[in-house]
Amino acid sequence: xxxxxxxxxxxxxxxxxxxxxxxxxxxxxxxxxxxxxxxxxxxxxxxxxxxxxxxxxxxxxxxxxxxxxxxxxxxxxxxxxxxxxxxxxxxxxxxxxxxxxxxxxxxxxxxxxxxxxxxxxxxxxxxxxxxxxxxxxxxxxxxxxxxxxxxxxxxxxxxxxxxxxxxxxxxxxxxxxx
Numbered sequence: 001x002x003x004x005x006x007x008x009x010x011x012x013x014x015x016x017x018x019x020x021x022x023x024x025x026x027x028x029x030x031x032x033x034x035x036x037x038x039x040x041x042x043x044x045x046x047x048x049x050x051x052x053x054x055x056x057x058x059x060x061x062x063x064x065x066x067x068x069x070x071x072x073x074x075x076x077x078x079x080x081x082x083x084x085x086x087x088x089x090x091x092x093x094x095x096x097x098x099x100x101x102x103x104x105x106x107x108x109x110x111x112x113x114x115x116x117x118x119x120x121x122x123x124x125x126x127x128x129x130x131x132x133x134x135x136x137x138x139x140x141x142x143x144x145x146x147x148x149x150x151x152x153x154x155x156x157x158x159x160x161x162x163x164x165x166x167x168x169x170x171x172x173x174x175x176x177x178x
Contacts, residue, residue: 042078042139045079047134054130061157070085080135081133081134084131084132085128086128087127132152
């Protein structure tokens with residue numbers, strides 16, 4: 001019997017099968033890497049958008065514009081942002097599990113002092129909390145909260161309207177000099 005130096009059909013089919021597995025696995029790895037790179041790019045764009053929105057709020061405060069509490073939704077391409085402005089809650093400064101002192105109502109309430117206890121602290125809070133949340137279309141979902149991932153920014157601003165009520169008037173200063 002004569003031995004041929006050629007490949008048999010079974011050897012060729014096995015080689016094609018192994019090559020196909022290799023190409024499929026490389027393709028899956030490249031697809032996942034491309035998806036992760038796209039998520040990283042969207043997260044970076046969302047962070048830049050959140051920073052820009054926060055800078056706009058800071059700029060309006062520096063110009064002396066009054067911030068109005070509430071929420072505002074904005075959208076830019078595939079990014080959606082929620083800007084929330086609310087009165088700063090002094091109880092947020094308490095360590096977890098700490099009990100605030102009882103207030104005038106008999107319920108446990110934080111006892112603000114200084115600015116936070118001003119006469120208009122409820123209607124024109126002197127310190128406002130600015131929270132920005134930016135998410136993007138197709139963001140992966142957090143398994144624990146079942147919410148899409150998002151970029152968050154938080155800052156605080158002095159409320160110019162409240163500061164005017166806290167500043168001493170010129171009449172008070174003139175009365176002190178006499």
